[in-house]
Structures are given as C-alpha cells and as structure tokens.
Amino acid sequence: MTLVLADRNFLITGGTGSFGQTMVARLLAAGAAQVRVFSRDEAKQEAMRLRLRDDRLRFHVGDVRDPDSVARATRGVDYVFHAAALKQVPSCEFFPLEAIRTNALGSANVVEASERAGVAAVVLLSTDKAVYPVNAMGMTKALMEKVAHAHARAEGTSTVVSCVRYGNVMYSRGSVIPLFVEQVRASRPLTVTDPRMTRFMMSLDDSVRLVEHAFLHARPGDLFVRKASACTVGDLATAVSEIFDAPAKLDLLGVRHGEKLYETLVSREEMARAEDRGDYFRIPLDARDLNYALYVDEGQARVDGVHDYTSDNAHRLGVPEVRSLLLTLPEIRAELAAAAASS
Numbered sequence: 001m002t003l004v005l006a007d008r009n010f011l012i013t014g015g016t017g018s019f020g021q022t023m024v025a026r027l028l029a030a031g032a033a034q035v036r037v038f039s040r041d042e043a044k045q046e047a048m049r050l051r052l053r054d055d056r057l058r059f060h061v062g063d064v065r066d067p068d069s070v071a072r073a074t075r076g077v078d079y080v081f082h083a084a085a086l087k088q089v090p091s092c093e094f095f096p097l098e099a100i101r102t103n104a105l106g107s108a109n110v111v112e113a114s115e116r117a118g119v120a121a122v123v124l125l126s127t128d129k130a131v132y133p134v135n136a137m138g139m140t141k142a143l144m145e146k147v148a149h150a151h152a153r154a155e156g157t158s159t160v161v162s163c164v165r166y167g168n169v170m171y172s173r174g175s176v177i178p179l180f181v182e183q184v185r186a187s188r189p190l191t192v193t194d195p196r197m198t199r200f201m202m203s204l205d206d207s208v209r210l211v212e213h214a215f216l217h218a219r220p221g222d223l224f225v226r227k228a229s230a231c232t233v234g235d236l237a238t239a240v241s242e243i244f245d246a247p248a249k250l251d252l253l254g255v256r257h258g259e260k261l262y263e264t265l266v267s268r269e270e271m272a273r274a275e276d277r278g279d280y281f282r283i284p285l286d287a288r289d290l291n292y293a294l295y296v297d298e299g300q301a302r303v304d305g306v307h308d309y310t311s312d313n314a315h316r317l318g319v320p321e322v323r324s325l326l327l328t329l330p331e332i333r334a335e336l337a338a339a340a341a342s343s
Contacts, residue, residue, distance in 0.1 A: 005032065005212065005216065006030055007032070008032060008078040009032070009035075009079075010027050011081070011119075012024055012035065012037055012080075012081050013039070013082045013110060015037030015048075016039045016041055016044035016045055017039075017084075017172075018171075018172035019081075019125060019204070019207065019208070020037065020081075022204045023208055023211065024052070026212075028054055033056065034057075035058070036057075036058045036059070037057065037058070037060065038062055038073045039061070040062070045061065064107070065101050065105065065106050066109075070110055071113045074119060077117060079120060079123075079215050080114050080119050081123050081215075082110045082125060085103050085106075085141070086103055087127075089129070089258045090257050092137035093137075093257040096140075099139075100136075102140075103140035103141055104143040104144055107144040111151050119159050121215050121218065122159055123164060123211050123215055124144055126165040127166060127167075128165060128265045129141060129263065130142040130144075131165075131263075131264040131266070145163050148161045148162065151220070153287060160218055161221070162218035162219070162224065163223045165223060165224070165225045165265060166225075168199040168200050168201060168263075169203070170201055170203055170325075177240065181335050185335070189249040190237040190240070190250050192234060192237050192252055193233065193252075194254070194261065195233055195234025197232060198233075198262045198310075198311040200230050200263060200314065201229055201322070202226060206226055219284065220285065221285025222283070223270070225266050225283065226279065230312070231317040231318075234250070235317070235319045236322055238319050239322035239326055242319070243327065243336070244335075244336070244339060262311045263311045264309065264311075265309050265311075267308055268307055268308045271306045273286070281309075
C-alpha cells in the first residue's frame with residue numbers, strides 16, 4: 001500500500017465481515033494510526049479484538065441506519081470504507097424495506113456524516129447486481145451508487161465519495177464456495193441452482209487493492225470496476241469436487257428469487273465513457289445537471305458497437321483453471337490440510 005495511507009485514521013463500516021476484516025488487517029500492516037470497526041455484532045467484534053490484539057483498533061457498536069451512531073464513529077477519521085450492507089439476495093427479496101433502510105438510507109447516513117466530520121475520502125462497496133438490477137439487493141445498491149453521484153454533483157462538498165463494484169468474491173461470507181466445500185467434505189451432493197449460470201471470480205486481496213486505489217486516486221463520483229474472469233456454477237462445483245477427490249454430484253435446485261443467468265459488471269452506457277486502466281475500469285461521474293438543453297446540445301456518448309461487460313462475455317475459465325485459482329486461496333488450502341489430518 002502507498003505510504004500516503006500510513007499514519008491515518010480509518011473507519012470500516014461492516015468491519016467484522018469478510019471485506020472488513022481483510023481491509024482491517026491490511027491497514028494495520030501498512031501502518032495506519034487507528035482503525036475503527038463499526039458494526040452491530042458485538043460478539044464478532046470481541047472475537048476480532050481477541051484475535052488481532054492491536055491497540056490501534058477501536059470498536060464501535062452501532063447501525064448505519066442510525067445517523068447519530070454513524071456521526072460519533074466518523075469524528076476524527078481521515079478515510080471511510082463503507083462495507084455494511086444486507087447482501088443476501090433472497091433475504092432482501094422477502095424484506096425489501098429492510099434492504100432500503102440499510103443499503104440506501106444507511107449509505108446516505110455514512111456519506112452525510114463523513115462530509116460533516118471533514119473526512120477526506122469515502123469508498124462505498126457496490127456489486128455487479130446493481131447493474132440492470134432485478135432484485136431488491138441490486139436495486140438498493142444501485143441507489144447507493146446514486147447517493148454517491150448526487151453528493152459529487154452537490155456544490156460546497158469537500159469529501160471525495162467514490163464507489164467500487166465487484167462480482168463474486170471468492171470465499172467471502174455467504175458466498176457459494178464455502179458451502180460447496182462443506183457439502184463435499186460431508187459427502188453430500190452440491191446444491192446448484194443452474195449449472196449454466198456464470199459468475200465473476202475475484203479474490204478478496206484483489207478487491208481490497210482496488211479500494212486502496214480508490215482511497216488514493218478517486219475523483220468525486222468515480223466508479224472503479226476490477227476486471228475479472230468468470231466461470232459457470234457447474235464448473236465451479238466440479239472443480240471443488242475434484243480438489244477434494246470426490247465425485248461431482250450435483251443437486252439442481254432451480255433459480256432462486258431474484259437471480260440472473262449471468263451478471264453485468266459494467267453496462268454498455270458506462271462502457272461508452274469508461275477509461276481502461278489495465279486491471280480495472282474507471283467510470284467517471286456523469287456530471288450533467290438538470291439543464292435539459294445539455295441533453296439536446298451535447299447528448300450522451302454513443303453506445304453503438306459498445307457492449308456490456310458481463311460474466312457471459314468475460315474470459316471464461318474451464319474446470320482446470322478454476323481448480324488452479326481455488327488452490328491459491330488460503331481457506332481452500334486450510335480445508336485440504338484439515339481433510340488430510342482427519343483421514
């Protein structure tokens with residue numbers, strides 16, 4: 001990490017989740033002056049405190065839905081990484097108002113509190129499900145992105161608010177890979193919705209590095225998207241089975257509420273103005289205002305011949321490549337070691 005982030009104070013909302021814990025560890029290793037972990041779960045905070053035992057850690061129990069608790073946590077902070085969210089697609093489908101309160105209104109609370117506290121930069125964690133959303137989780141994350149854009153367009157603001165957008169992050173909490181590992185080690189069939197479904201595959205480390213880049217280089221309203229390879233869910237299940245020397249037995253469940261056959265990381269409208277920066281895309285803010293003459297006189301970037309960036313047209317990994325990728329994960333290696341020890 002660039003030394004600019006050393007000796008600074010950070011706040012991580014949702015800091016006991018997969019993203020949050022990885023981010024906390026990297027910031028501490030890079031020399032952060034203080035890292036505040038903000039979440040609702042005091043039990044996970046205590047487990048994290050006992051595991052890390054670092055005097056630079058501060059724990060705040062609160063909820064992003066509560067503006068006062070967010071305001072208290074942001075005082076004296078230089079950078080905020082907002083990862084707190086309701087992320088499970090079926091849960092958000094059945095409780096959409098709860099998704100709105102956390103993902104949209106809670107994000108607005110974080111942005112507004114950060115502006116009032118004089119925070120230098122806020123990075124909001126978004127998802128491929130925010131592009132052409134068909135489920136409540138994606139819709140509320142899309143609204144979160146709109147909150148960031150609205151803040152960037154407002155006059156008199158000083159906090160730089162940007163977003164990072166990811167696909168499937170391997171072995172993050174609630175993702176399918178830990179479930180597949182659990183099922184294969186228990187000699188049960190792997191539960192698959194539709195083996196033809198494609199999903200982006202990305203490591204937590206790659207995801208966190210993009211957040212670091214956004215902290216240091218984002219302009220107001222920027223959206224950063226990490227490029228990633230994709231695979232079918234069927235090939236992923238087969239690769240997990242092969243790693244543990246088990247037959248690939250699949251239990252087909254059918255598509256769940258709000259699921260797509262493939263995901264989109266960048267829409268064609270965004271691709272028309274995106275900057276290709278090697279490992280990722282930077283999508284700058286569309287800064288046009290409500291002066292409608294601009295739409296007539298200037299128009300929008302042409303999208304003829306421009307395509308969405310999806311898990312269906314991204315580089316497709318086969319089973320051997322998925323196996324190799326999974327074997328780079330420390331969690332998979334730990335599970336293999338545990339399996340060997342118990343045999």
